[in-house]
Amino acid sequence: MFVRSVLLLLMLASTAWAEPVSVNDIRVKDGDTIYYKDVEYRMVGYDTPEIQTRRRKVGPDERAVASIATERFAELLKSGPLDLTEVECACSAKARREGTCNYGRKCGLLTLNGKNIGDTLIAEELAVPFRCSLSRCEKMPDWPKIIEGWNTK
Template identity: 40%
Template sequence: MRFRYDLARASAIIGRMLLAASTLWILLATLDLVRAEPIDPAALRVVDGDTVAIGKVHYRLVGFDTPEMRGHASRCDPDRALARAARDRLRGLIAAGGVDLTEVACSCRPSAEGTRDCNHGRRCGTLTAGGRDVGDILITEGLAHPYPYDWRHPPKPANWCGVRR
């Protein structure tokens, strides 16, 4: 009887150890996937002040918002000038090198991620230049507003020109 008890106990301990090891392996693999990767500045194209692209993949940079450069969201000349300034500043930050892009989950409805209903089909990411978040830099310089997006409580659009949207 004693032998069966010890064997069952040992099997349970080994099972728990295997479960813990596989959980740790999955966690480490996941962390490796979300780690920022150094980017060659020449591979990164600035679309506007809060959107970049690598090849055909577009990333909406999260945590901040810049004015739109064109279309219905661009309402006045100062708005468009600020949009160009944000775009140009982002280009300058990237050109200086030391750029890391980390893809993050978008804050859209879970079923919408990866579709046009979530950030117009763009992926989401954070971008650092020289170890600093580019959103923080643009906000500090008055070229962007904080934009803590959450689909359950979307913020009101920024009022860049004093025009109600």
């Protein structure tokens, strides 16, 4: 855990910029991805279920939770002052050279009243922690299994 925290701090230290942003300049794609002034950003530190993905078939339960997470994310954006910090994306040197890092998206940390929005979504069980080092990320969450676990609580 300590190593992950240090890596996250290192990522934040290599910030390209951090600035207050207006919700009017943000378009929500899903629970962990936004467009800010037409630039796509994947939020770091958490992952939400997928509405659709090219990697696998998405079932109805996951799609339903993904829709709720997306709506909640959009709702949170409207509830206070926002700051967007652009951070280094985790990817291999080869992907960086080829321009394929993170599917062409930038990476960012979005805070609401100084608190990471991802932490709120995690607390509300609409997301799970998802950490990356500078060169690679954890294995993607198994959303069908996670949602099944939530349903049996």
